[in-house]
Amino acid sequence: MCLAIPALLVELRPNDQAVVNLGGIRKEISIALVADVQVGDYVIVHVGHAIGVIDPEEAQRTLALFAEMAQSLETATGAAT
Known part of the structure; x- marks a missing residue:
């Protein structure tokens, strides 16, 4: 599986x-x-x-979705321990 992510140049x-x-991380x-x-x-x-x-609005929607998924994962992992 491949994953490509939006990033601000x-x-x-x-x-x-x-x-x-990339979410506060600078990468060349x-x-x-x-x-x-x-x-x-x-x-x-x-x-x-x-x-x-990518269109800026689409980039923001995608990044917000990634943040939501990360939060869900953190919640699920925290609930499991």
Whole structure:
């Protein structure tokens, strides 16, 4: 199974590299596969590569869903111990 997650592009670097913010964690990624990305764009990241640009509202909905799933997991794990 593959998972790609939305991340906010916060810095462009030379050689098709960029830095994204993944829930407060900054990570360097390749942007070689996407054209014309800019700081402030949300990109879909898979194994260290931006594979597409995503609408900001859709990115926020997806991130909120991930947060909700994490909270549910924490609640379920806490209830099991």
